[in-house]
Amino acid sequence: VPDTEVVQRALDWDSSTIVVIDQTALPARRDLLRLTTVDDVVDAIRRLVVRGAPVIGVTGALGVALAARAHRLPDGRLDEQAVVRDARRIADARPTAVNLRWAVERVLARLPQGAEAVLAEALAVLAEDERTNREAARRAAGILRDACPDRPLRVLTHCNTGDLAALGGGTALGAVRELARDGRVREVLATETRPLLQGARLTVWELHRAGIPHRLCVDSAAPAAMAGGLVDAVVVGADRIAANGDTANKIGTYALACAAAHHRIPFVVVAPESTVDAGTACGADIPIEERDAAEVTRMAGADTTVPGTRVYNPAFDITPAELVTAIVTERRTWRPAQSAVSVRVPAGGVRR
Numbered sequence: 001v002p003d004t005e006v007v008q009r010a011l012d013w014d015s016s017t018i019v020v021i022d023q024t025a026l027p028a029r030r031d032l033l034r035l036t037t038v039d040d041v042v043d044a045i046r047r048l049v050v051r052g053a054p055v056i057g058v059t060g061a062l063g064v065a066l067a068a069r070a071h072r073l074p075d076g077r078l079d080e081q082a083v084v085r086d087a088r089r090i091a092d093a094r095p096t097a098v099n100l101r102w103a104v105e106r107v108l109a110r111l112p113q114g115a116e117a118v119l120a121e122a123l124a125v126l127a128e129d130e131r132t133n134r135e136a137a138r139r140a141a142g143i144l145r146d147a148c149p150d151r152p153l154r155v156l157t158h159c160n161t162g163d164l165a166a167l168g169g170g171t172a173l174g175a176v177r178e179l180a181r182d183g184r185v186r187e188v189l190a191t192e193t194r195p196l197l198q199g200a201r202l203t204v205w206e207l208h209r210a211g212i213p214h215r216l217c218v219d220s221a222a223p224a225a226m227a228g229g230l231v232d233a234v235v236v237g238a239d240r241i242a243a244n245g246d247t248a249n250k251i252g253t254y255a256l257a258c259a260a261a262h263h264r265i266p267f268v269v270v271a272p273e274s275t276v277d278a279g280t281a282c283g284a285d286i287p288i289e290e291r292d293a294a295e296v297t298r299m300a301g302a303d304t305t306v307p308g309t310r311v312y313n314p315a316f317d318i319t320p321a322e323l324v325t326a327i328v329t330e331r332r333t334w335r336p337a338q339s340a341v342s343v344r345v346p347a348g349g350v351r352r
């Protein structure tokens, strides 16, 4: 797809196909891909061509619309069983982000009304995603502004929670964009986010394009940055929030929350309500995706360890509710820890 043709956002519906930015190619290239079949959709979700909980939810919803269009019978009716089978494959493409299952089930409920009703519902999911993320980000920006009212903030963020991951500007990074518009961001510290470097490749790309001051650090530098007084707040997204507030997010988030709690730095989660899973009681019930060993053992086409080394490669971890200062959605601010954590301003001002 020529770059100019469509898509300013992570994905769109165009001429009966899903057009996505190939996030595996960024930041070197901004390639667009057309997903025309359910196999394309499953593959794109699995390979992280599209990624981030809200965006894979929208992709899944549009994927079901593709399935419904593909399974029209000659008499005009739908082969509903075939669509349901495809929908199940899409929902199972990745297990942790509940948005995917939520969106697939939502559009599937329109199956009795026909393929066009399924598509209309999927497009409604897309439009809603933009609205809800924007509102959650706006509310989170207000909370961060209040937490640090006297000066522009230094914010640490993990993975990518921007426009590529959540339409409408993003969730956690959407809040940062909102603050930056008011000149309220001094610096964003973006973690690399090993092993797939969503922070280095995608968050930095978005911050650079938006002209927001930022620095990149290795994941393990984050606690040192907090200890050194470089961080006023940690702001992250979520893949699934359990009923008790335990939060699944990109691997490394839990370590950030532990360090933030130690340094009494606010730890804020920003997500749409579709990420909250009332049916999952606590973090222990959230399925954690384990990904390919090669993501850890290889880099830029070369081995980085002894060939054959066994690997532990969870894509997500669980941050217990008691470490979360606030979960901000489009509708509410939820303080699962019930702890009023105040911003720690380093003695003697900002150290570098």
Ligand code: MRU
Pocket (backbone or CB within 6 Å): 048, 051, 052, 053, 054, 097, 158, 159, 160, 161, 162, 165, 166, 170, 171, 172, 198, 236, 237, 238, 239, 249, 250, 251, 315
């Ligand atoms: O494996 P990824 O890149 O899909 O993981 C994404 C994250 O963990 C994000 O923080 C989360 O989905 C929220 S995106 C607004």
